[in-house]
Amino acid sequence: MPKTILAVDDSASIRQMVSFTLKSAGYDVVEAVDGMDGLEKAKARAINLVLTDQNMPRMDGLTLIRTLRGLPQYKATPILMLTTESSDAMKTQGRAAGATGWLVKPFDPQKLVEVVKKVIG
Known part of the structure:
Protein backbone atom coordinates (compact mmCIF):
# COMPACT_ATOMS: atom_id res chain seq x y z
CA MET A 1 0.00 0.00 0.00
CA PRO A 2 1.53 3.35 -1.02
CA LYS A 3 2.38 5.86 1.71
CA THR A 4 0.13 8.93 1.80
CA ILE A 5 1.55 12.44 1.70
CA LEU A 6 -0.46 15.58 2.45
CA ALA A 7 0.73 18.53 0.32
CA VAL A 8 -0.48 21.84 1.78
CA ASP A 9 0.15 24.96 -0.33
CA ASP A 10 -2.00 27.87 -1.48
CA SER A 11 -0.24 27.83 -4.86
CA ALA A 12 -2.02 25.47 -7.27
CA SER A 13 1.11 25.19 -9.46
CA ILE A 14 3.29 24.16 -6.50
CA ARG A 15 0.67 21.62 -5.36
CA GLN A 16 0.53 20.19 -8.90
CA MET A 17 4.34 19.94 -9.12
CA VAL A 18 4.63 18.29 -5.70
CA SER A 19 1.74 15.94 -6.46
CA PHE A 20 3.09 14.96 -9.90
CA THR A 21 6.61 14.44 -8.55
CA LEU A 22 5.53 12.30 -5.59
CA LYS A 23 2.87 10.30 -7.47
CA SER A 24 5.51 9.49 -10.11
CA ALA A 25 7.67 8.12 -7.26
CA GLY A 26 4.83 5.84 -6.14
CA TYR A 27 3.27 7.86 -3.32
CA ASP A 28 -0.40 8.67 -2.77
CA VAL A 29 -0.84 12.46 -2.54
CA VAL A 30 -3.67 14.43 -0.92
CA GLU A 31 -3.70 18.15 -1.76
CA ALA A 32 -4.88 20.95 0.54
CA VAL A 33 -5.23 24.64 -0.36
CA ASP A 34 -4.24 26.08 3.07
CA GLY A 35 -3.63 25.11 6.67
CA MET A 36 -7.31 24.82 7.60
CA ASP A 37 -7.98 22.55 4.61
CA GLY A 38 -4.84 20.56 5.45
CA LEU A 39 -5.92 20.09 9.06
CA GLU A 40 -9.37 18.86 7.99
CA LYS A 41 -7.84 16.39 5.52
CA ALA A 42 -5.25 15.20 8.07
CA LYS A 43 -8.05 14.49 10.58
CA ALA A 44 -10.08 12.63 7.94
CA ARG A 45 -7.47 10.01 7.01
CA ALA A 46 -4.11 8.55 7.96
CA ILE A 47 -1.21 10.59 6.58
CA ASN A 48 2.41 9.33 6.58
CA LEU A 49 4.06 12.69 5.81
CA VAL A 50 2.94 16.32 5.71
CA LEU A 51 4.57 18.83 3.33
CA THR A 52 3.46 22.36 4.11
CA ASP A 53 4.11 25.88 2.90
CA GLN A 54 4.50 28.63 5.51
CA ASN A 55 2.70 31.66 4.05
CA MET A 56 -0.94 30.74 3.39
CA PRO A 57 -4.34 32.32 4.07
CA ARG A 58 -6.58 31.12 6.94
CA MET A 59 -3.81 29.13 8.68
CA ASP A 60 -0.06 29.34 8.08
CA GLY A 61 2.38 26.44 8.09
CA LEU A 62 3.74 26.94 11.62
CA THR A 63 0.22 27.05 13.08
CA LEU A 64 -0.67 23.91 11.11
CA ILE A 65 2.42 22.11 12.45
CA ARG A 66 1.68 23.12 16.06
CA THR A 67 -1.96 22.05 15.68
CA LEU A 68 -1.04 18.68 14.12
CA ARG A 69 1.57 18.04 16.83
CA GLY A 70 -1.22 18.51 19.37
CA LEU A 71 -3.14 15.55 17.89
CA PRO A 72 -2.11 12.10 19.19
CA GLN A 73 -1.94 10.58 15.66
CA TYR A 74 0.49 13.30 14.46
CA LYS A 75 2.89 13.53 17.42
CA ALA A 76 5.57 11.56 15.52
CA THR A 77 4.48 12.02 11.87
CA PRO A 78 7.23 13.67 9.77
CA ILE A 79 6.33 17.22 8.74
CA GLY A 101 12.86 19.29 8.04
CA TRP A 102 12.97 22.21 5.63
CA LEU A 103 13.00 22.46 1.83
CA VAL A 104 13.28 25.79 0.05
CA LYS A 105 11.26 26.69 -3.08
CA PRO A 106 11.82 26.44 -5.92
CA PHE A 107 12.55 22.78 -5.20
CA ASP A 108 14.43 20.19 -7.23
CA PRO A 109 11.94 17.32 -7.84
CA GLN A 110 14.66 14.68 -7.48
CA LYS A 111 15.81 16.18 -4.17
CA LEU A 112 12.19 16.23 -2.94
CA VAL A 113 11.84 12.51 -3.69
CA GLU A 114 15.20 11.77 -2.04
CA VAL A 115 14.20 13.63 1.14
CA VAL A 116 10.77 11.96 1.25
CA LYS A 117 12.35 8.51 0.79
CA LYS A 118 14.82 9.26 3.57
CA VAL A 119 12.03 10.36 5.91
CA ILE A 120 9.28 7.75 5.24
CA GLY A 121 10.84 5.18 2.92
Missing part, protein backbone atom coordinates in the same frame (compact mmCIF):
# COMPACT_ATOMS: atom_id res chain seq x y z
CA LEU A 80 8.47 19.05 6.17
CA MET A 81 8.24 22.76 5.45
CA LEU A 82 8.37 23.50 1.71
CA THR A 83 8.59 27.28 1.53
CA THR A 84 10.35 30.32 0.12
CA GLU A 85 11.26 31.24 3.72
CA SER A 86 14.90 30.36 4.32
CA SER A 87 16.01 32.57 7.22
CA ASP A 88 17.60 30.91 10.25
CA ALA A 89 15.00 32.60 12.48
CA MET A 90 12.15 31.03 10.50
CA LYS A 91 13.86 27.62 10.53
CA THR A 92 14.27 27.91 14.31
CA GLN A 93 10.55 28.71 14.63
CA GLY A 94 9.80 25.73 12.40
CA ARG A 95 11.84 23.36 14.56
CA ALA A 96 10.24 24.78 17.70
CA ALA A 97 6.79 24.16 16.19
CA GLY A 98 7.74 20.56 15.43
CA ALA A 99 8.91 20.58 11.79
CA THR A 100 11.04 17.56 10.90
Whole structure:
Protein backbone atom coordinates (compact mmCIF):
# COMPACT_ATOMS: atom_id res chain seq x y z
CA MET A 1 0.00 0.00 0.00
CA PRO A 2 1.53 3.35 -1.02
CA LYS A 3 2.38 5.86 1.71
CA THR A 4 0.13 8.93 1.80
CA ILE A 5 1.55 12.44 1.70
CA LEU A 6 -0.46 15.58 2.45
CA ALA A 7 0.73 18.53 0.32
CA VAL A 8 -0.48 21.84 1.78
CA ASP A 9 0.15 24.96 -0.33
CA ASP A 10 -2.00 27.87 -1.48
CA SER A 11 -0.24 27.83 -4.86
CA ALA A 12 -2.02 25.47 -7.27
CA SER A 13 1.11 25.19 -9.46
CA ILE A 14 3.29 24.16 -6.50
CA ARG A 15 0.67 21.62 -5.36
CA GLN A 16 0.53 20.19 -8.90
CA MET A 17 4.34 19.94 -9.12
CA VAL A 18 4.63 18.29 -5.70
CA SER A 19 1.74 15.94 -6.46
CA PHE A 20 3.09 14.96 -9.90
CA THR A 21 6.61 14.44 -8.55
CA LEU A 22 5.53 12.30 -5.59
CA LYS A 23 2.87 10.30 -7.47
CA SER A 24 5.51 9.49 -10.11
CA ALA A 25 7.67 8.12 -7.26
CA GLY A 26 4.83 5.84 -6.14
CA TYR A 27 3.27 7.86 -3.32
CA ASP A 28 -0.40 8.67 -2.77
CA VAL A 29 -0.84 12.46 -2.54
CA VAL A 30 -3.67 14.43 -0.92
CA GLU A 31 -3.70 18.15 -1.76
CA ALA A 32 -4.88 20.95 0.54
CA VAL A 33 -5.23 24.64 -0.36
CA ASP A 34 -4.24 26.08 3.07
CA GLY A 35 -3.63 25.11 6.67
CA MET A 36 -7.31 24.82 7.60
CA ASP A 37 -7.98 22.55 4.61
CA GLY A 38 -4.84 20.56 5.45
CA LEU A 39 -5.92 20.09 9.06
CA GLU A 40 -9.37 18.86 7.99
CA LYS A 41 -7.84 16.39 5.52
CA ALA A 42 -5.25 15.20 8.07
CA LYS A 43 -8.05 14.49 10.58
CA ALA A 44 -10.08 12.63 7.94
CA ARG A 45 -7.47 10.01 7.01
CA ALA A 46 -4.11 8.55 7.96
CA ILE A 47 -1.21 10.59 6.58
CA ASN A 48 2.41 9.33 6.58
CA LEU A 49 4.06 12.69 5.81
CA VAL A 50 2.94 16.32 5.71
CA LEU A 51 4.57 18.83 3.33
CA THR A 52 3.46 22.36 4.11
CA ASP A 53 4.11 25.88 2.90
CA GLN A 54 4.50 28.63 5.51
CA ASN A 55 2.70 31.66 4.05
CA MET A 56 -0.94 30.74 3.39
CA PRO A 57 -4.34 32.32 4.07
CA ARG A 58 -6.58 31.12 6.94
CA MET A 59 -3.81 29.13 8.68
CA ASP A 60 -0.06 29.34 8.08
CA GLY A 61 2.38 26.44 8.09
CA LEU A 62 3.74 26.94 11.62
CA THR A 63 0.22 27.05 13.08
CA LEU A 64 -0.67 23.91 11.11
CA ILE A 65 2.42 22.11 12.45
CA ARG A 66 1.68 23.12 16.06
CA THR A 67 -1.96 22.05 15.68
CA LEU A 68 -1.04 18.68 14.12
CA ARG A 69 1.57 18.04 16.83
CA GLY A 70 -1.22 18.51 19.37
CA LEU A 71 -3.14 15.55 17.89
CA PRO A 72 -2.11 12.10 19.19
CA GLN A 73 -1.94 10.58 15.66
CA TYR A 74 0.49 13.30 14.46
CA LYS A 75 2.89 13.53 17.42
CA ALA A 76 5.57 11.56 15.52
CA THR A 77 4.48 12.02 11.87
CA PRO A 78 7.23 13.67 9.77
CA ILE A 79 6.33 17.22 8.74
CA LEU A 80 8.47 19.05 6.17
CA MET A 81 8.24 22.76 5.45
CA LEU A 82 8.37 23.50 1.71
CA THR A 83 8.59 27.28 1.53
CA THR A 84 10.35 30.32 0.12
CA GLU A 85 11.26 31.24 3.72
CA SER A 86 14.90 30.36 4.32
CA SER A 87 16.01 32.57 7.22
CA ASP A 88 17.60 30.91 10.25
CA ALA A 89 15.00 32.60 12.48
CA MET A 90 12.15 31.03 10.50
CA LYS A 91 13.86 27.62 10.53
CA THR A 92 14.27 27.91 14.31
CA GLN A 93 10.55 28.71 14.63
CA GLY A 94 9.80 25.73 12.40
CA ARG A 95 11.84 23.36 14.56
CA ALA A 96 10.24 24.78 17.70
CA ALA A 97 6.79 24.16 16.19
CA GLY A 98 7.74 20.56 15.43
CA ALA A 99 8.91 20.58 11.79
CA THR A 100 11.04 17.56 10.90
CA GLY A 101 12.86 19.29 8.04
CA TRP A 102 12.97 22.21 5.63
CA LEU A 103 13.00 22.46 1.83
CA VAL A 104 13.28 25.79 0.05
CA LYS A 105 11.26 26.69 -3.08
CA PRO A 106 11.82 26.44 -5.92
CA PHE A 107 12.55 22.78 -5.20
CA ASP A 108 14.43 20.19 -7.23
CA PRO A 109 11.94 17.32 -7.84
CA GLN A 110 14.66 14.68 -7.48
CA LYS A 111 15.81 16.18 -4.17
CA LEU A 112 12.19 16.23 -2.94
CA VAL A 113 11.84 12.51 -3.69
CA GLU A 114 15.20 11.77 -2.04
CA VAL A 115 14.20 13.63 1.14
CA VAL A 116 10.77 11.96 1.25
CA LYS A 117 12.35 8.51 0.79
CA LYS A 118 14.82 9.26 3.57
CA VAL A 119 12.03 10.36 5.91
CA ILE A 120 9.28 7.75 5.24
CA GLY A 121 10.84 5.18 2.92
